[in-house]
Amino acid sequence: MKAVLLALLVTGLALKPGSALQCYTCRGQVSNKNCLQVHNCTESDTQCWTERIRAVGLLTVISKGCSSHCEDGSQDYYLGKKNITCCDTDLCNASGAHALQPAAATLAPLTALGLLFWGLSQL
Template identity: 35%
Template sequence: MDCRVIIFVLFVSSFSLGNALMCYKCTASSNSACNLQGNETCSGGNGTCMTTVFSTFVYSTYTKSCASLCTPTNINLYVGSTKVSCCTTDLCNVSGSPRRVASIIVATAMALISSAVGF
């Protein structure tokens, strides 16, 4: 076979093989443990990698996957927080940074509860 034909076939096949997005897919209590669970090739219109971090005073849950629709969100409540991040390059959902409730809010809430109860 002619060398030019082989180069042409390899060139064309490189475009068809490289278009599937890879994302981490996992659920765990820490970001590093989640990343160790593996990744997936997105399909069926899922063109976004999504990371959701739910945190409370006691624990955090990291969930990562492919998604067809992803809306970045950052909700901080007194008892916990939820952060959703979205990205569109291979394995871009490697990071997950929970936004824990600030310790000053926790201390203030505990002081208010203590004074209301009479401790």
């Protein structure tokens, strides 16, 4: 009997209203501070996404939302780059800044490695 009551309690907690994923949403904003509107996703939406489109390093346009199917990715265009990042916890798409970090994260260690080899060659 206790097991049945426990199962009903757990099921009731899992189905309670307001348990849907929450994501930040916006469309076509040039500042992340304009992308902090909280949205309750539908039950089928299991991920939050952030899309950043950078045009020739001058302008970045940000969009965010909920998704039932999201895939991380990036595309280079003649005049810019588009990055999409996905995550699956409440409000995990707060900044989306990690979408633009791979190039910087690669460049910094390579620069440090280059300086190390240069320094060793001076000995």
